[in-house]
Amino acid sequence: MFKFIHGADFHLDSPFGALPAEQAAHRRRESRQMLARLADYVRENGVDLVLLAGDLFDGAGAFRDTGEQLARALERMEVPVCIAPGNHDPFVRGGVWESVRWPENVCVFRKNTMMSVELPRWNAVVHGAAFTGPEQGSSLLAGFHAPADGRVHLGLLHGEAEAAEDRYDPLGGEEIAASGLAYLALGHIHK
8 A cells, every 4th residue: 555645735935915915924933933844744754656736825826936846856755746727727828837847757637627546656647627717617527437356546636626616627526436446536625
């Protein structure tokens, strides 16, 4: 068996506009420092895979140096990292996901249809999709079913289960149950 961690909604470069300027600057520094702490945690705890379910950046026009800092932290992990961009940081032309050179251990899902990354070392597959704009009105999981092939199938999406509105990848409980996934890593709701 392998060990993985699932994270989402870092909102790097958030202006923290509700805070006083000095406190907001401190929070932005803490957010960036969190990247190094996460890399250390992965290395020190024998984590084999990292799943990041979107909104890592607070906006599609994130600062390039923040993207490069994230890329360095992910490379330091030395394990596969899969990323599903979300509504705050969708995969768009010229955006941070396209403009930063991501290390070889990082897979960024680039389309709003399910794609797969095979992890033969663990007899596993990660299936995921990206937001390609600020909203995703239909479920990215709709019609998807992992094959019953003896491998461990993991899902990675930015979206909301049993959503109250159809703006941010609304996922139904029945379609999640029917997906054949052993685990579905989600982001979006900060709970």
